[in-house]
Every structure is written in C-alpha cells, then in structure tokens.
Amino acid sequence: MINETHDPDQESWVESANDPDTDFPLQNLPFGVFDRANGAVQQRVGVAIGDQVLDLVEASAQGLLGPHEPALFSGSLEPIMAQRPTVWRSIRRLVSTALRRDTDAGRRAIELRTRVLLPASELTMRVPARRDYTDFYASVFHATNVGSMFRPDQPLLPNYKWVPIGYHGRASSIVVSGTPVHRPRGQISATPAGPPTFGVCRRLDYEVELGAWIGGYNPLGTPESIATARDRLFGLTLLNDWSARDLQTWEYQPLGPFLAKNFATSVSPWVVTREALAPFRCAPYQRPAGDPSPLPYLTDAVDQESGAFDIVVEAWLRTAAMRAQGVPPICVSSARARDLYWTFTQLVAHHASGGCNLGAGDLLGSGTVSGPARENRGCLLELTWRGTEPLVLPNGEQRTFLDDGDEVILRGRATREGFRTIGFGECTGIVLPST
Amino acid sequence: MINETHDPDQESWVESANDPDTDFPLQNLPFGVFDRANGAVQQRVGVAIGDQVLDLVEASAQGLLGPHEPALFSGSLEPIMAQRPTVWRSIRRLVSTALRRDTDAGRRAIELRTRVLLPASELTMRVPARRDYTDFYASVFHATNVGSMFRPDQPLLPNYKWVPIGYHGRASSIVVSGTPVHRPRGQISATPAGPPTFGVCRRLDYEVELGAWIGGYNPLGTPESIATARDRLFGLTLLNDWSARDLQTWEYQPLGPFLAKNFATSVSPWVVTREALAPFRCAPYQRPAGDPSPLPYLTDAVDQESGAFDIVVEAWLRTAAMRAQGVPPICVSSARARDLYWTFTQLVAHHASGGCNLGAGDLLGSGTVSGPARENRGCLLELTWRGTEPLVLPNGEQRTFLDDGDEVILRGRATREGFRTIGFGECTGIVLPST
Numbered sequence: 001m002i003n004e005t006h007d008p009d010q011e012s013w014v015e016s017a018n019d020p021d022t023d024f025p026l027q028n029l030p031f032g033v034f035d036r037a038n039g040a041v042q043q044r045v046g047v048a049i050g051d052q053v054l055d056l057v058e059a060s061a062q063g064l065l066g067p068h069e070p071a072l073f074s075g076s077l078e079p080i081m082a083q084r085p086t087v088w089r090s091i092r093r094l095v096s097t098a099l100r101r102d103t104d105a106g107r108r109a110i111e112l113r114t115r116v117l118l119p120a121s122e123l124t125m126r127v128p129a130r131r132d133y134t135d136f137y138a139s140v141f142h143a144t145n146v147g148s149m150f151r152p153d154q155p156l157l158p159n160y161k162w163v164p165i166g167y168h169g170r171a172s173s174i175v176v177s178g179t180p181v182h183r184p185r186g187q188i189s190a191t192p193a194g195p196p197t198f199g200v201c202r203r204l205d206y207e208v209e210l211g212a213w214i215g216g217y218n219p220l221g222t223p224e225s226i227a228t229a230r231d232r233l234f235g236l237t238l239l240n241d242w243s244a245r246d247l248q249t250w251e252y253q254p255l256g257p258f259l260a261k262n263f264a265t266s267v268s269p270w271v272v273t274r275e276a277l278a279p280f281r282c283a284p285y286q287r288p289a290g291d292p293s294p295l296p297y298l299t300d301a302v303d304q305e306s307g308a309f310d311i312v313v314e315a316w317l318r319t320a321a322m323r324a325q326g327v328p329p330i331c332v333s334s335a336r337a338r339d340l341y342w343t344f345t346q347l348v349a350h351h352a353s354g355g356c357n358l359g360a361g362d363l364l365g366s367g368t369v370s371g372p373a374r375e376n377r378g379c380l381l382e383l384t385w386r387g388t389e390p391l392v393l394p395n396g397e398q399r400t401f402l403d404d405g406d407e408v409i410l411r412g413r414a415t416r417e418g419f420r421t422i423g424f425g426e427c428t429g430i431v432l433p434s435t
Numbered sequence: 436m437i438n439e440t441h442d443p444d445q446e447s448w449v450e451s452a453n454d455p456d457t458d459f460p461l462q463n464l465p466f467g468v469f470d471r472a473n474g475a476v477q478q479r480v481g482v483a484i485g486d487q488v489l490d491l492v493e494a495s496a497q498g499l500l501g502p503h504e505p506a507l508f509s510g511s512l513e514p515i516m517a518q519r520p521t522v523w524r525s526i527r528r529l530v531s532t533a534l535r536r537d538t539d540a541g542r543r544a545i546e547l548r549t550r551v552l553l554p555a556s557e558l559t560m561r562v563p564a565r566r567d568y569t570d571f572y573a574s575v576f577h578a579t580n581v582g583s584m585f586r587p588d589q590p591l592l593p594n595y596k597w598v599p600i601g602y603h604g605r606a607s608s609i610v611v612s613g614t615p616v617h618r619p620r621g622q623i624s625a626t627p628a629g630p631p632t633f634g635v636c637r638r639l640d641y642e643v644e645l646g647a648w649i650g651g652y653n654p655l656g657t658p659e660s661i662a663t664a665r666d667r668l669f670g671l672t673l674l675n676d677w678s679a680r681d682l683q684t685w686e687y688q689p690l691g692p693f694l695a696k697n698f699a700t701s702v703s704p705w706v707v708t709r710e711a712l713a714p715f716r717c718a719p720y721q722r723p724a725g726d727p728s729p730l731p732y733l734t735d736a737v738d739q740e741s742g743a744f745d746i747v748v749e750a751w752l753r754t755a756a757m758r759a760q761g762v763p764p765i766c767v768s769s770a771r772a773r774d775l776y777w778t779f780t781q782l783v784a785h786h787a788s789g790g791c792n793l794g795a796g797d798l799l800g801s802g803t804v805s806g807p808a809r810e811n812r813g814c815l816l817e818l819t820w821r822g823t824e825p826l827v828l829p830n831g832e833q834r835t836f837l838d839d840g841d842e843v844i845l846r847g848r849a850t851r852e853g854f855r856t857i858g859f860g861e862c863t864g865i866v867l868p869s870t
Contacts, residue, residue, distance in 0.1 A: 132607050137690060147689075157688050158628040167690040168603040168697065172567050172792050173655055182656035184789035187730065193593040198730045198788070220608055220699065221617035221870055247789065253592050254582075255572060255602040256691020259789040262603065264655065295622065295633045353633070354619035354682065354694040355870065357607050435656055435790065 001089070001278045005029075005096040008420045013101045013110050014117065016050025023413065023423025024048040029095055030270035030425075031077055031235070034123040043075025043126060047095050048270050048425070052117050054099065059116045064098040064109050065091070077128040077271060081215040081234045081360035085274075088215070088234065092275045125269030127176045128237070129213065129361035133265070134351060135241060136166040140285075140341040142370035145382045161291050164298070164342045164350045166367075169241075170262035174363065177238075177268050177427045183404060183434045184263040186247035196250055200434045203245035203387070204402040207368040208315045208378035208410055210337055211239035212344045213271050214362035221355040226300045229349040230307075232358060236277065236344075238268040238313065238410040238427035239365050245381055245401065267363070268410070268427035276422055280414035281306040284343045297353055298346045307343035311424075312336055313369050313412040315378065319397055320405030327395050329409055333383060335369045335376040404433045436524070436713045440464075440531040443855045448536045448545050449552065451485025458848065458858025459483040464530050465705035465860075466512055466670070469558040478510025478561060482530050483705050483860070486555050489534065493551045499533040499544050500526070512563040512706060516650040516669045516795035520709075523650070523669070527710045560704030562611045563672070564648065564796035568700070569786060570676060571601040575720075575776040577805040580817045596726050599733070599777045599785045601802075604676075605697035609798065612673075612703045612862040618839060618869045619698040621682035631685055635869045638680035638822070639837040642803040643750045643813035643845055645772055646674035647779045648706050649797035656790040661735045664784040665742075667793065671712065671779075673703040673748065673845040673862035674800050680816055680836065702798070703845070703862035711857055715849035716741040719778050732788055733781045742778035746859075747771055748804050748847040750813065754832055755840030762830050764844055768818060770804045770811040839868045 004010070005027065011018050012026040024030065026049065034053060035042045046053040056072045059065050065072070069091065071079040080091070100106040109116060137143055140160070147155035159165070175181070183204055189196035215234035218224045224232060241261060248260030284307045293299065313336075318329035342350075344364065352358050368378040377383045380401050384391055387400035402408070408431075412424035439445070440462065446453050447461040459465065461484065469488060470477045481488040491507045494500050500507070504526065506514040515526070535541040544551060572578055575595070582590035594600070610616070618639055624631035650669035653659045659667060676696060683695030719742045728734065748771075753764035777785075779799065787793050803813040812818045815836050819825055822835035837843070843866075847859035 132605055134693075159622075159624075159631075159685055159688065162624075162629055162631050163622055163686050165686070165690055166693050168605050168693065170567055170603050170791060171606070172794060172797075175655065182790050185658070186789045187594075187598055189594075189597075194597055195727065196594075196597050196730070198732050201789075220610065221867075223620070223870070244789070250594055251598050251600070252689070252691075253594065254687070254691070255600055256687075256689070258569075258601050258603065259785075259791065262791040263789045292630065295631070297633050350694075354621045354636075354679070354698045355617050356605060356694065356697045359607060362607075432656075435658070 005092055006279050006419060011101050012049060012099045013106055014049045014052050014099060016052060019050065022050050023425050024050055025420045025422065026096060026099055027420040028272060028276050028422040029092060030272045030276065031080065032269045032271065033075065033077060033126040033128050035126065037122050037124055045072055045077060048120060049099055051120050053120050053123055054095065055116055055118055059098060062112050062116060064105055064116065065094045078361040081129060081213060085231050088273060089275055092273065125176050127174055127267060128269065128271050130171055130174065131359055131361035133169040133171040133174060133363045134166050135169045135365035135367060136164055136347050137367040138164060138340045138342040138347065139367055139370045141339065141372055141376065142368040142378060142382065145370060145377065149386050164347050167256045169265065173262050174265045174267060177266055179266065179429060180432045181242055181264040181429045182432045184244050185434055186244060186259050187250055188246045189250045201244040201246055204431060205243045205245050205380045206315065206408045207241035207243055208313050208333065209239040209241050209368060210313060210366045211237045211267055212364040214358050214364065215360055217359045218352050218357055220357040223355055224349055224352040226298060226303055226345060226349045230302065230345045232348045233274050233344055235271040235273040237271050238412050238424050240266040240408060240410055240427050240429060241365055266427050266429045268425050270425045272422065272424055277309055277414060279416055279419045280310045282308050282310045282338050284308040285339055285341055294346065298349055303343055303345050307345050308338040309414065310338055310416060311412055311414045313410065316409040316411065318407045319393065319403065321397055322395055325395055330394055332391060333375060333377055335371040335378050337369055339371045340366055340369065402431050404431050406431050440527055441714050441854060443853065446536045447484060447534045448541050449484045449487050449534060451487060454485065457485050458860050459485055460855045460857065461531060461534055462855040463707060463711050463857040464527060465707045465711065466515065467704045467706065468510065468512060468561040468563050470561065472557050472559055480507055480512060483555060484534055488553045488555050488558055489530065490551055490553055494533060497547050497551060499540055499551065500529045513796040516564060516648060520666050523708060524710055527708065560611050562609055562702060563704065563706050565606055565609060566794055566796035568604040568606040568609060568798045569601050570604045570800035570802060571599055571782050572802040573599060573775040573777040573782065574802055574805045576774065576807055576811065577803040577813060577817065580805060580812065584821050599782050602691045604700060608697050609700045609702060612701055614701065614864060615867045616677055616699040616864045617867045619679050620869055621679060621694050622685055623681045624685045636679040636681055639866060640678045640680050640815045641750060641843040642676040642678055643748050643768065644674040644676050644804060645746065645748060645801045646672045646702055647799040649793050649799065650795055652794045653787050653792055655792040658790055659784055659787040661733060661738055661780060661784045665737065665780045667783045668709050668779055670706040670708040672706050673847050673859050675701040675843060675845055675862050675864060676800055701862050701864045703860050705860045707857065707859055712744055712849060714851055714854045715745045717743050717745045717773050719743040720774055720776055733784055738778055738780050742780050743773040744849065745773055745851060746847055746849045748845065751844040751846065753842045754828065754838065756832055757830055760830055765829055767826060768810060768812055770806040770813050772804055774806045775801055775804065837866050839866050841866050
C-alpha cells in the first residue's frame with residue numbers, strides 16, 4: 001500500500017519538515033493528542049510535521065481536510081483508531097495534501113498557518129488513548145538472555161517458541177514521554193526463600209519496547225484471524241516498560257510481574273501509523289532450523305512475507321552529572337524490531353484467539369527489543385548481565401542499574417533505500433527519588 | 436460505623452424488602468447500573484430494594500434524596516465511587532430514609548412509587564464501572580491446594596505468606612451476571628514439553644471470588660497507607676474468574692495467566708457497599724503459629740481487629756440436563772471470606788505501595804475463596820482434584836470440568852446475630868460452545 005504520500009521527493013511548506021534529520025517529514029505524519037501550554041486548548045488531536053504540529057480541529061474547521069470527519073474532534077485518538085483502515089488512509093491523504101507545497105490545499109493552508117500550525121515546543125503532549133494494556137515478550141534474544149540468568153540449564157521454557165508469551169499490564173499508570181518516574185518501594189529479598197524487607201528499589205531498569213496501538217473492535221467471543229488481525233494495527237510508538245528488578249524477582253512467582261511494572265510505563269506521544277510504515281514492512285525473523293513453525297492460527301503468507309517492520313530502536317542514557325557537565329546523552333543499545341520472534345499481527349491474532357475483545361485504544365507492548373549482539377540488549381538487566389558487568393559512561397561514571405536523576409531516552413526510526421527516513425520522536429523519563 | 440440504617444427493626448414500604456429471604460432488605464441498599472428492557476432508559480444508577488429497584492435519577496429529580504447530588508446522574512457508578520466515604524454514607528442515609536415506611540420522605544416516595552420504583556425483573560443490568568482490573572490469590576487454602584497439584588514437594592512458594600500475590604487482569608472482558616460465556620479455544624499441550632495443538636478448551640472452570648470496587652484516587656507515585664487504604668473500598672460484588680485450565684497450564688510460565696483468563700470475567704450487578712457491610716466486619720484469618728507477621732506497611736490495629744468480612748460465598752451448578760428435567764441447581768461449594776489470608780485493605784495498601792494509582796472504578800478480585808474443608812473448595816480444579824475425583828450430580832451426571840450448557844451461579848450473604856442478613860444477589864453464566 002505504498003502511494004504518493006510516501007514519495008520522497010514531495011516537500012512540505014513547513015520548512016522544518018524538509019530537514020533531512022527531522023523525525024517528522026511529510027512522509028511520516030504521526031498522530032498525537034496535545035494541550036496548549038497556556039491551557040487555552042486541551043486534548044486536541046494533531047499531526048507532527050517537522051518541529052510544528054498541525055491542529056486537526058482547526059484544519060478541519062478551515063476546510064483543509066475535506067468533508068467533516070467527526071472522529072477528529074474528540075480529545076483522544078480512540079475515535080480515529082475506531083475507524084477502518086480505509087478511513088485512516090483517507091485522513092492521511094488529506095493531511096498530506098494540506099501540508100504539501102505544491103497543492104491547492106497546501107497553498108490555502110499556508111495562508112491559514114497561524115491558525116492551524118503550532119510550534120511543537122509550546123505544546124504539552126498527552127497519552128494518545130487509554131484502554132487495556134498488554135505486554136508481550138516477543139524477543140527471543142531478550143527471553144534467552146533473561147532466562148539464562150535465572151535458569152542456566154533451560155534458558156527458554158518449552159512454550160516460548162509456540163506461544164507468544166504475554167501478560168496484562170496496568171493501563172492507569174501509562175504516562176507520556178517527559179513524565180518523571182518515581183523510584184518505587186516494595187518487598188525485596190536477598191535470598192529466594194526470604195525473609196523480605198520493604199524498602200526502596202535498588203535495581204531500577206528500563207526496557208526498550210515498541211507499543212502497538214490497536215484499531216477497530218472484535219466482539220467478545222469472536223477471535224480475529226491472522227488475515228484480519230493485520231488490519232487491527234493502527235500504529236506504533238516507543239514504550240519504556242520501567243521495571244523494578246529486585247521487586248520482580250521476589251514477587252513474580254507464580255502469577256507474573258505485578259508491582260515490579262505497574263508504577264509507570266512511558267510511551268512516546270506520536271503514533272506512527274501503519275500507513276506511514278508501509279514502505280518499511282519486511283519479512284519477519286527467520287526461525288533457525290529446528291524451531292517449530294507457528295501453528296496455523298498464527299501464520300499466513302502475507303505475514304510471512306511482510307509481517308515485520310524494519311525499525312531500529314535505541315536506548316540513550318544521561319545521568320544528572322552528565323547534564324551538569326554538559327555531556328550529551330549516549331546511546332547504550334540499539335536493536336532491530338525485525339529480530340522479534342513474533343510479529344504484531346501474530347500478537348493480535350494470539351491475543352484474540354480465545355475470544356478476548358480487543359478495541360480501539362488498546363496498547364500492546366512488544367516486550368524488550370533485543371538482538372543477538374551485546375550492543376543489541378534492550379535493558380540494563382541484560383546489558384550489565386544482572387549487574388555483574390557495569391556500564392562505563394563517557395564521564396567515568398558507572399551504572400549497573402538506574403540512579404536517581406538518570407534520564408532514559410528511547411529513540412526509533414525506520415529507514416529504507418529510496419525512502420525518507422521516518423522517526424518516532426523520543427520517549428523520555430527522568431528517575432526521581434522514592435517518595 | 437453501625438447506625439440506624441442497619442437497624443433490623445426498620446421496615447420498608449416496598450413490601451418485598453421485608454421478606455426475610457430477600458437479599459436486598461432495607462439494611463442492604465446495593466448500587467447498580469441498569470437499562471430499562473424497552474430501551475427507554477439506558478445506563479442509570481439504581482438501588483436494589485426487595486424485588487424492586489429505586490431509580491436514583493428519578494428519586495433525586497422528585498426531591499426524595501435531599502440536595503442535588505450530581506454524581507447520581509452519570510450512567511456509571513464511577514462518579515459515586517469517586518466521592519469520599521462521608522458522601523457514600525450521606526447517600527445511603529438519604530436512600531434509606533426514602534425507602535422507610537415511617538418517614539416523611541418514605542410517605543412522599545410511596546405517592547411517587549410508579550415514577551421512582553421499577554421491578555428488577557424488567558431491567559437489564561450493566562457492569563457497574565470499568566477501569567483497571569487486578570486479580571489476587573488471597574486464599575491460602577486455594578493456593579495450597581493448587582500448589583500441591585503442581586508442586587507436591589513445595590505447595591506454597593516462599594513469597595506467599597509475605598506478598599499478597601496478584602496479577603493484572605483484562606478489564607474489557609468483564610461481563611455482567613447473565614452474560615453467556617463462550618468456551619474459548621487455545622493452545623493445549625498433553626505434555627509439559629509440548630508440542631501443543633490449537634483447539635477447544637476441555638478443562639473449563641469457574642472460580643468463586645469476591646470483587647472489591649475501589650473508591651477515590653491516589654496519584655501516581657503516591658502510595659496509600661494501611662490506615663487510609665480502608666477508605667478506598669467502595670463495596671463488594673461476586674466475581675467469577677472463568678479459567679481455561681488446559682490453556683493455563685501450558686501458557687502461564689514465566690509471566691502468569693493470560694488467555695486462560697481473559698475470555699470472560701463475570702461480576703454480579705449489585706455492589707454491596709462497605710456501609711452496608713459494616714456490621715459484618717470481623718477479625719481476619721488467624722495466621723498459624725510459625726507464619727510470619729505481615730510487614731508493617733500491611734498491618735495496623737484496625738485491620739487486625741476488623742479488616743475482614745463475615746461473608747459466605749457459594750457456587751451452584753445446573754447442567755442443561757438438570758434444566759430440562761426441572762432439577763434445581765445444587766450447591767457444590769461454600770466458603771467464608773474471613774478465611775482469606777489477606778484483607779481487602781491489605782490488598783489495596785499492597786497494590787498502591789509502589790506508587791500505582793488506583794482509582795474509582797478499579798476492580799480487585801480476591802482470588803478463589805476456598806477454605807480448609809473439601810466442601811470449601813471454590814473451583815472445580817480443587818473440588819475434583821484436577822479432574823481425578825468427579826463431582827456426582829443429583830441426576831446422576833458427573834463433572835470434572837464444565838460442559839457446554841452448564842450454568843454456574845455464585846451467591847453470597849453476610850449474616851450476624853441481631854442483624855438482617857444481607858445478600859449479594861447472583862452472579863450467573865451459562866457456558867456456550869466454542870464459536
């Protein structure tokens with residue numbers, strides 16, 4: 001479904017969108033929900049373009065986006081996510097046309113620019129939608145690394161290559177990029193048998209993930225086939241699944257992580273749509289010989305051919321001392337989403353396979369995106385191998401886990417020869433001391 | 436906080452509320468959300484009284500409930516749950532007064548009865564609120580029974596007596612009592628190592644639980660002390676945590692139950708408030724000698740004295756054949772909520788202890804309520820000991836797990852000498868074949 005909205009030669013009248021380094025060129029057009037910093041406008045839907053934001057309510061009111069589309073006027077992306085892919089494509093085309101330099105709509109928009117365009121730096125972003133949240137465990141490299149620390153004789157459990165392992169997360173504690181995160185307290189035990197004490201988390205970690213925002217609805221009791229599951233993906237964001245490793249180790253048996261995860265989950269504010277990502281589709285991870293094939297409900301020819309996305313995700317770190325010294329953040333890991341063992345389409349099909357009703361605004365985390373090499377490890381637990389191999393920072397500081405004042409910055413981008421690179425913006429958070 | 440609203444001698448002008456067998460006497464006054472069956476009224480808040488429902492919107496509009504209370508006019512209990520306990524008590528007092536036989540408000544209400552009172556049988560009930568859903572594992576008897584099937588040498592993991600074990604559930608698939616439940620499909624493996632097949636669940640189970648509806652809010656990053664956690668309980672309902680045991684066995688390691696639970700969770704429609712339950716508070720489960728004391732953040736004198744509720748919960752079963760033969764449902768188990776290892780106040784304090792933001796409309800399941808005796812086992816997994824000891828029904832049928840057409844009916848009641856017994860109504864669901 002690659003079309004003229006992906007044409008790398010098209011330019012926008014918003015000059016910053018033509019900067020080769022921007023995350024948000026005309027070919028991206030991610031959706032988000034913003035407030036004006038002065039409080040005059042709250043919870044409005046916009047599209048990022050260069051360092052500016054197109055206010056879709058104003059643009060629609062000014063007739064720049066064709067016939068009135070009620071879904072644009074809600075203060076959430078949910079009503080847009082609730083539409084069919086044909087509507088998503090149609091909105092994308094209208095927004096693209098209005099932001100192009102060489103169209104009638106674009107020329108009208110230039111005249112209206114003071115009404116419809118806002119500097120991104122003056123806006124406060126919101127969580128795009130909020131329904132249920134599920135986190136998966138789709139990187140076999142992450143699962144193998146973590147498993148080998150805890151079960152050296154059996155790093156991967158027998159179900160891993162059959163079942164897309166996932167668990168329900170906490171939706172209320174999803175926060176938008178930029179929200180500081182308080183270090184949690186909780187039960188911690190020095191030994192597997194206890195006794196625990198209640199205290200401040202000492203092994204605070206991040207996890208680099210992609211988050212998939214779901215579109216449409218399947219009724220309770222009605223599964224989604226692998227063929228139709230593909231249409232349930234509205235778009236992707238960056239997701240930081242903050243994790244308290246010491247709490248997790250003690251609490252997670254037998255029912256999974258709970259307080260170790262639910263104190264905060266950060267998402268980037270701009271949802272990069274599946275339409276924008278169409279050129280970056282690719283074949284999924286090639287399972288090594290000997291691995292089982294996915295069961296029929298989890299595979300079809302389309303997914304095998306183009307179910308994955310060629311997206312690179314990175315974690316950057318900047319400590320309080322680095323900020324004080326003017327040392328820029330450093331990239332501590334980088335991994336490819338195409339190395340995930342399961343595609344988002346498979347995650348959707350699996351999630352709904354028992355009849356669970358997924359709906360617009362649901363968020364599905366990929367789980368930590370790690371890869372085969374050391375530099376691909378998407379969390380400190382892996383990077384420092386459970387704290388045994390400290391990370392040495394440019395200013396001489398060392399980290400095993402996160403200190404108060406540390407800022408974690410996730411970045412992501414999709415690249416392909418012959419296409420404009422599109423980015424995800426940032427998903428950031430500074431660690432605050434325990435309250 | 437026992438007051439005149441609990442006086443067993445008070446009678447209602449609604450005659451059915453004075454029936455000694457009703458679940459909903461004047462002393463109960465549970466809240467729910469209803470639609471009129473003809474569609475004329477949708478999502479309105481009401482209070483059950485005998486076999487009738489007081490429409491709080493009409494009652495308020497007619498001046499029967501004192502000053503205008505905006506929270507009553509929403510189509511959800513969430514705005515009521517969002518209030519402080521003083522407001523909950525005030526509403527209860529006004530409703531009680533309006534339904535009493537011997538008050539001015541009651542006499543006015545009698546004249547308005549055709550406007551404000553509706554037969555419960557003509558209403559369709561709704562899920563009372565929907566935010567996040569967490570399920571706990573608070574019965575040590577249940578945990579020990581289940582653990583001894585899967586780990587005979589170590590039925591209880593070392594963390595159990597320290598951590599109130601819980602996991603996030605799926606909020607979107609919570610359904611109200613009476614909603615049929617489709618048998619799910621999923622991955623099933625005959626052996627722990629696989630390979631699995633994808634097919635129809637053969638070990639479908641129920642779990643008898645109490646559900647706690649949360650009131651008020653604590654901001655993200657701000658824990659709730661055990662002292663204030665008590666005020667976060669709005670009320671209780673019955674909850675059936677339908678479980679696909681064969682799916683669960685295969686999928687649950689290492690991150691907990693997922694598709695085995697998220698195909699449906701049923702709740703009873705009437706929320707029995709903490710005010711109604713005040714006379715039935717009691718000391719929590721007496722930990723055997725040798726068990727650790729709860730850590731300080733999980734205990735205080737008030738909770739140790741009266742943190743539990745003296746509520747009996749029962750599971751009843753009626754198969755399709757029993758229905759056809761006119762055989763009534765039979766009670767297959769009965770257990771006491773006071774036998775739970777943790778109180779709801781402890782569950783709230785633990786849940787928020789790391790800073791997780793609980794809010795009005797959150798639902799916390801207790802986990803299966805089981806007790807020390809065979810007849811106290813709150814699910815078929817325990818009752819039939821993993822299917823090895825079939826249940827023999829009055830008509831000669833046997834059950835290890837649920838068949839299509841089986842109806843599960845949960846009931847609950849609180850009793851105390853010198854007080855009216857108050858009930859929870861029913862939480863029912865019939866198993867439909869897989870779609």
